Amino acid sequence: MLKKIGVGFLILVAVALIWYLFIKPSDYIINFKVVTTPGTVTQSVKSWNYDVPDSEIIAQDGLHKVVQQRHFGDSVVNYTYEAKMINDSVTQVSVGVKDLDHSVVNRLTAPFKNTLFRKRSTENVETFFEILREHLDQIKIEVTGLDQTRSTYVAYVPLKGLQVEKARGMMQYYGYIGDVLLKNNVELNGPPIIEVTDWDTETDSIAYNFCFPIIRSENLPISKDIKYKRLFQKEAVHAVYNGNYITSDRAWYALLEYAERNNLKVEHKPVEIFYNNPNMGGNELDWKADIYLPIKQESPLE
Numbered sequence: 668m669l670k671k672i673g674v675g676f677l678i679l680v681a682v683a684l685i686w687y688l689f690i691k692p693s694d695y696i697i698n699f700k701v702v703t704t705p706g707t708v709t710q711s712v713k714s715w716n717y718d719v720p721d722s723e724i725i726a727q728d729g730l731h732k733v734v735q736q737r738h739f740g741d742s743v744v745n746y747t748y749e750a751k752m753i754n755d756s757v758t759q760v761s762v763g764v765k766d767l768d769h770s771v772v773n774r775l776t777a778p779f780k781n782t783l784f785r786k787r788s789t790e791n792v793e794t795f796f797e798i799l800r801e802h803l804d805q806i807k808i809e810v811t812g813l814d815q816t817r818s819t820y821v822a823y824v825p826l827k828g829l830q831v832e833k834a835r836g837m838m839q840y841y842g843y844i845g846d847v848l849l850k851n852n853v854e855l856n857g858p859p860i861i862e863v864t865d866w867d868t869e870t871d872s873i874a875y876n877f878c879f880p881i882i883r884s885e886n887l888p889i890s891k892d893i894k895y896k897r898l899f900q901k902e903a904v905h906a907v908y909n910g911n912y913i914t915s916d917r918a919w920y921a922l923l924e925y926a927e928r929n930n931l932k933v934e935h936k937p938v939e940i941f942y943n944n945p946n947m948g949g950n951e952l953d954w955k956a957d958i959y960l961p962i963k964q965e966s967p968l969e
Contacts, residue, residue: 695785699760702758703758707803732748744766746763747764802914819880824893825875826875829870834912843892860941863938906921909955933960934962941954
C-alpha cells in the first residue's frame with residue numbers, strides 16, 4: 668500500500684515538473700492592480716510599445732489580452748498582459764514573461780535567484796505600471812448610466828484612421844468646416860460631435876464622421892468634402908470624459924464594462940460630444956466630452 672502511494676506521489680511530482688518546465692505558458696509572472704478598465708490597460712500597452720526599442724505587439728485576444736515581444740541581445744522575450752476586472756473599478760493585471768530561447772533555465776532559477784531575466788522582467792513591468800499610472804492621473808471618467816444621444820442636423824466630414832489619430836482629424840478639419848459654415852452664414856446648433864460608424868477593436872481602426880450641429884436651411888454651402896444629414900436620438904449608456912481628446916476612447920472601454928455588468932447590449936459605435944477646441948490648448952483635465960454607446964435595438968423579426 669505504501670509502495671503504491673509512493674509511486675503515485677512520484678508520478679504526480681513528475682507530471683507537475685513536466686508541466687512547470689515545458690507546458691506552463693510563462694517563465695515568470697508579475698501581478699498588479701490598477702483602478703481602470705482592461706481595455707485601457709491593453710491600449711496603454713500598445714501606446715507605450717511605440718516608444719520601446721526592438722519591440723512589437725504580436726497578438727491580441729479581445730480587449731483583455733495583448734502580447735508584446737521584445738528583443739534583448741540573443742533573447743526574444745514575450746510579455747503577455749492579461750487584464751480582468753475584479754470589481755466595479757479595479758482591474759487585476761497578470762504579466763506572464765517567457766524567454767523563447769532560455770525558458771527551461773529561467774524556470775529553474777527565477778524562483779530562487781534574482782537573475783538578470785527576473786530583474787529585467789520586473790523592471791520592465793514596473794516601467795509600464797508607472798507610465799500607466801501617469802496616464803490615469805491625466806484623465807477622468809465618470810459613467811452616469813442610461814441617457815440619450817441628441818437629435819440634430821449636422822454638417823460632417825467622413826474620416827478613417829486609428830483611434831489615436833481621431834483628435835488629429837478633428838484638429839485638421841475643425842477650422843475648415845467652421846470657416847465654410849461661417850462664411851455662408853450657417854447657424855451652428857451646439858458643439859462638435861464624433862459619430863463612429865465602424866470600430867475594429869483588433870486593429871484599433873475606426874471610421875467616423877466629424878460633425879458640426881447646424882440649423883437646417885435651404886441654402887447650405889455645397890462642398891466636395893462636407894456632407895449633411897440628421898443624427899437621430901438613441902438610447903445609450905453615457906459617460907463624462909475629462910482629458911486629452913486623443914485618449915477619449917478610454918471612456919469607450921469604461922462604457923463597455925458598464926454595459927456588460929448591467930447586461931446591456933450596446934453597439935460598438937461611440938458618439939462623442941466635445942466642448943473644447945483642442946487647437947486652443949489649456950489644461951487638458953478641463954477638456955470635457957460626453958461619450959455615448961448606443962443600446963442595440965432589437966430587430967422586429969427577433
